[in-house]
Amino acid sequence: MTAPEGAPPVTCPRCDHPDVAKLADSPVAGVWTVHQCARCRYTWRSTEPARRTRRAHYPEAFRLTAQDIASATDVPTVPPLLIRPKVGRPPRGT
Amino acid sequence: MPHDDLRSFLTTLDKEGQLLRVTEQVSPEPDLAAAANAAPKLGDAAPALYFDNLEGFTDARVALNVHGSWANHALALGLPAGTGVKDQVAEFIRRWETFPVPVERREDPPWADNVLEGEAVDLFSVLPLFRLNDGDGGFYLDKAAVVSRDPEDPGNDGKQNVGIYRLQVKGRAELGIQPVPMHDIALQLAKAERAGEDLPVAIALGNDPVIPIVAATPLAYDQNEYELAGALRGAPAPVTAAPLTGLDVPWGAEVVLEGVIVGRRRELEGPFGEFTGHYSGGRSMPVIRIDRISHRTHPVFESLYLGMPWTEIDFLMAANTCVPIHQQLTAEFPEVRAVNAMYTHGLLAVISTKSRYGGFAKAVGMRAMTTPHGLGYLKTVIVVDEDVDPFDLPRVMWAVSTKVNPAGDVMVLPNLPVVALDPAADPAGITHKMIIDATTPVAPDERGHFSQPVKDLPETAAWVDKLRRLAAR
Numbered sequence: 001m002t003a004p005e006g007a008p009p010v011t012c013p014r015c016d017h018p019d020v021a022k023l024a025d026s027p028v029a030g031v032w033t034v035h036q037c038a039r040c041r042y043t044w045r046s047t048e049p050a051r052r053t054r055r056a057h058y059p060e061a062f063r064l065t066a067q068d069i070a071s072a073t074d075v076p077t078v079p080p081l082l083i084r085p086k087v088g089r090p091p092r093g094t
Numbered sequence: 095m096p097h098d099d100l101r102s103f104l105t106t107l108d109k110e111g112q113l114l115r116v117t118e119q120v121s122p123e124p125d126l127a128a129a130a131n132a133a134p135k136l137g138d139a140a141p142a143l144y145f146d147n148l149e150g151f152t153d154a155r156v157a158l159n160v161h162g163s164w165a166n167h168a169l170a171l172g173l174p175a176g177t178g179v180k181d182q183v184a185e186f187i188r189r190w191e192t193f194p195v196p197v198e199r200r201e202d203p204p205w206a207d208n209v210l211e212g213e214a215v216d217l218f219s220v221l222p223l224f225r226l227n228d229g230d231g232g233f234y235l236d237k238a239a240v241v242s243r244d245p246e247d248p249g250n251d252g253k254q255n256v257g258i259y260r261l262q263v264k265g266r267a268e269l270g271i272q273p274v275p276m277h278d279i280a281l282q283l284a285k286a287e288r289a290g291e292d293l294p295v296a297i298a299l300g301n302d303p304v305i306p307i308v309a310a311t312p313l314a315y316d317q318n319e320y321e322l323a324g325a326l327r328g329a330p331a332p333v334t335a336a337p338l339t340g341l342d343v344p345w346g347a348e349v350v351l352e353g354v355i356v357g358r359r360r361e362l363e364g365p366f367g368e369f370t371g372h373y374s375g376g377r378s379m380p381v382i383r384i385d386r387i388s389h390r391t392h393p394v395f396e397s398l399y400l401g402m403p404w405t406e407i408d409f410l411m412a413a414n415t416c417v418p419i420h421q422q423l424t425a426e427f428p429e430v431r432a433v434n435a436m437y438t439h440g441l442l443a444v445i446s447t448k449s450r451y452g453g454f455a456k457a458v459g460m461r462a463m464t465t466p467h468g469l470g471y472l473k474t475v476i477v478v479d480e481d482v483d484p485f486d487l488p489r490v491m492w493a494v495s496t497k498v499n500p501a502g503d504v505m506v507l508p509n510l511p512v513v514a515l516d517p518a519a520d521p522a523g524i525t526h527k528m529i530i531d532a533t534t535p536v537a538p539d540e541r542g543h544f545s546q547p548v549k550d551l552p553e554t555a556a557w558v559d560k561l562r563r564l565a566a567r
Binding site for chain 2: 027047061075076082
């Protein structure tokens with residue numbers, strides 16, 4: 001099913017996830033809305049071209065799968081927590 | 095007089111014929127980005143763009159391409175609009191000699207006029223956010239000065255960092271941030287995260303034209319960007335402590351966001367069309383929680399288009415990439431004459447030097463790669479003789495084509511660090527690097543047959559003048 005122009009999107013154009021929320025309305029009422037995917041955080045305005053707003057037109061090169069999202073590497077990596085000794089001298093070599 | 099805010103600079107650009115006001119109604123997408131993508135294509139005197147009639151908005155003002163030509167870059171430094179590239183770099187070096195210039199602490203910033211806190215914090219209510227490139231994961235803040243301090247040395251003003259980092263709008267009060275490991279804020283975040291803490295940040299949008307230049311300058315970790323701004327302005331940079339975090343932000347900013355980088359959290363970010371002319375993304379990056387927004391009445395949203403070079407960002411990180419490398423190299427090697435690191439933030443650099451002895455030029459190339467900026471950039475370094483102007487690319491190509499014997503003049507250094515955004519890196523963050531020694535070998539390096547160079551005739555300079563006079567008639 002294809003949503004009519006201007007209607008709320010059915011799924012995320014990028015990852016096809018159904019959980020899509022509205023982030024903003026246009027200050028002039030009824031001109032556009034901004035939406036966001038709860039899973040991949042893709043964000044778009046309803047008045048953008050179909051290549052950015054419609055799953056069927058969204059470029060293959062930028063599509064994401066659940067696996068893509070789950071396997072994304074951390075930049076920067078999260079460092080190990082520093083365990084400070086509660087009493088006594090600090091560890092040698094620090 | 096230096097400019098204390100973006101608005102006064104826009105007035106200067108207007109007077110100089112360097113600000114194009116687009117008064118017809120345009121759509122936020124794709125018009126704003128397409129116009130800013132187009133602007134630098136108008137040439138070395140391309141104008142800044144100003145939009146105040148956006149579809150669906152009632153009170154939006156957007157400035158784009160403010161630094162997007164050599165003419166605008168010159169005006170940002172207070173130089174005549176026609177100042178050439180090499181002269182702008184030379185003037186930058188001259189002013190660097192007065193660095194550091196202590197800041198001026200100034201009260202009553204105009205951005206204190208309006209405040210949003212708690213549930214009222216909503217980026218969409220203050221900024222006319224919009225997308226730049228088709229594949230971008232969302233709307234970005236990409237010209238904001240992000241201010242943070244060293245959590246293990248918070249009172250050290252030198253270690254206060256001011257940098258431009260890509261910020262993805264993730265929600266009404268949430269941003270994603272890309273702290274590349276080579277950049278100062280990544281060092282500070284790592285310290286906070288090791289201690290299990292958040293890292294406070296202040297984010298200033300819409301600043302006087304020198305602030306983006308210094309925020310994009312690869313200074314040493316303990317060098318204060320505002321003190322470089324003072325040197326470039328010829329007057330102390332006016333700053334004010336932001337009310338929530340106490341971080342120093344530009345007095346003249348349009349909008350100030352305050353909050354924290356949430357410690358030990360990562361979330362999918364991007365992609366984002368980057369300065370490399372390629373998208374980068376699909377990685378998990380830190381998230382900023384915004385707790386307070388301060389803003390001027392009727393704020394101007396300054397943004398920057400970046401994509402296939404050259405776009406505004408290439409002008410914004412050209413001279414300021416050359417100069418610190420020049421200063422760091424000449425501190426140890428006074429033979430170095432000039433540095434041209436204008437290409438893709440210095441992923442490629444051309445350096446001219448006099449050779450102290452055989453092999454010296456290669457050592458200069460290696461030293462350039464181990465400067466703070468060189469560690470993460472400077473993937474290719476071309477070294478030329480002192481009489482070859484690195485900004486004169488035909489001369490550089492002459493040197494490469496005639497002075498180089500790959501048998502002894504091309505050094506490939508394996509598996510060195512590079513910014514993860516380099517699309518050729520493999521894996522991300524690791525690359526071989528290359529030095530091309532296009533200098534004339536000197537003793538005891540006796541390779542080649544360079545003893546009989548053809549030189550301009552002694553009378554040629556006089557004839558250049560004579561021909562110019564004749565041609566001008």
